[in-house]
Amino acid sequence: MNFFKKVQDKFSPKRTETEVAPSVAAIPVPPVETASSAEAPKVGALDRVKSLIAVGSGKGGVGKSTVSLNLALALQQQGKKVGLMDADIYGPSQQHMTRAVRPKLLDGDLIEPSDYEGIKLISVAMFSNSGQAQLLRGPMAAQVIRQFLSQVAWGELDYLLIDLPPGTGDIQLTLAQIAPLSGAVLVTTPQEISLIDVRKAVSMFQTLNVPILGVVENMSYFICDSCEKKHYIFQQSGGKKLAAECGAPLLAEIPIDPRVAEASDDGRPMFVQHPSSTVGQAYTQIAEKVLAQEQMHRGSDGALGYFLLEWK
Ligand SMILES: Nc1ncnc2c1ncn2[C@@H]1O[C@H](COP(=O)(O)OP(=O)(O)OP(=O)(O)O)[C@@H](O)[C@H]1O
Numbered sequence: 001m002n003f004f005k006k007v008q009d010k011f012s013p014k015r016t017e018t019e020v021a022p023s024v025a026a027i028p029v030p031p032v033e034t035a036s037s038a039e040a041p042k043v044g045a046l047d048r049v050k051s052l053i054a055v056g057s058g059k060g061g062v063g064k065s066t067v068s069l070n071l072a073l074a075l076q077q078q079g080k081k082v083g084l085m086d087a088d089i090y091g092p093s094q095q096h097m098t099r100a101v102r103p104k105l106l107d108g109d110l111i112e113p114s115d116y117e118g119i120k121l122i123s124v125a126m127f128s129n130s131g132q133a134q135l136l137r138g139p140m141a142a143q144v145i146r147q148f149l150s151q152v153a154w155g156e157l158d159y160l161l162i163d164l165p166p167g168t169g170d171i172q173l174t175l176a177q178i179a180p181l182s183g184a185v186l187v188t189t190p191q192e193i194s195l196i197d198v199r200k201a202v203s204m205f206q207t208l209n210v211p212i213l214g215v216v217e218n219m220s221y222f223i224c225d226s227c228e229k230k231h232y233i234f235q236q237s238g239g240k241k242l243a244a245e246c247g248a249p250l251l252a253e254i255p256i257d258p259r260v261a262e263a264s265d266d267g268r269p270m271f272v273q274h275p276s277s278t279v280g281q282a283y284t285q286i287a288e289k290v291l292a293q294e295q296m297h298r299g300s301d302g303a304l305g306y307f308l309l310e311w312k
């Protein structure tokens with residue numbers, strides 16, 4: 001069975017008569033590359049993207065997807081053109097959090113990304129039925145990532161954020177290997193059990209020479225309605241400690257706010273519904289700091305360039 005057929009079989013969404021856009025499966029894919037192939041991908045789809053930033057953690061459930069989406073919106077509010085790629089092939093969240101529609105197929109095998117409030121968005125969930133598991137082996141998931149990088153018409157963007165899955169596995173390595181990442185934002189919760197996994201992500205990015213732009217501590221504390229006191233449910237200052245360890249700034253401490261989960265489930269994220277809340281203000285602060293950090297790491301020529309990782 002060829003690669004194209006395998007992807008088609010795995011995604012195989014049941015399309016209705018009215019649907020005009022194709023599934024990922026319907027889009028011709030480049031020839032399969034073996035894991036050992038270190039050839040540069042076609043970067044045509046990325047050639048007007050100034051900066052790619054991964055949002056990762058290593059740890060699951062700490063808020064990577066929530067941070068990616070709200071940060072994308074906050075960067076846009078700073079006047080930037082922003083895209084968001086959901087690289088979580090097995091547990092995609094961005095479609096649910098935005099209800100973004102299935103992308104269209106353009107001429108020349110390119111996919112037009114979906115649009116959410118001006119953010120260009122792509123997620124594998126846009127190509128499959130709700131609740132359908134992505135039964136893909138690692139190399140095929142990595143191939144979907146390659147397609148997202150090389151066959152999505154991202155157009156002109158200041159920032160393309162990449163919402164990473166948990167762990168430090170195939171997808172993270174594929175991305176770090178083939179995408180010219182200009183930095184990574186780390187997300188953690190304060191407790192040590194989270195920091196243990198996030199340190200593995202730090203080590204991965206450092207090994208791959210991807211600069212760490214900063215650490216977001218999510219679910220830092222809870223402010224009780226009646227006493228207005230900060231309750232540090234998951235210990236205190238883990239994010240600050242991690243930031244010091246990796247020599248990067250602490251970008252913000254975001255409180256636990258039940259409206260964050262409600263907003264995500266409504267398909268209208270916190271930064272859209274409550275931009276002036278404490279959480280909303282934290283995202284504005286993160287965006288400002290990320291812009292400053294990314295400029296600092298980018299260097300003086302302002303050009304991203306393309307690099308090919310060399311394994312040590
Ligand atoms: N600050 C917060 N306050 C309250 N709920 C939050 C906060 N941040 C995230 N959440 C909620 O926590 C849950 C997990 O968040 P999210 O899906 O963004 O994590 P993740 O790290 O992307 O998870 P995964 O590893 O599965 O991809 C979601 O229900 C989200 O709405």
Ligand SMILES: [Mg+2]
Nearest residue numbers: 064065088093
């Ligand atoms: Mg996620």
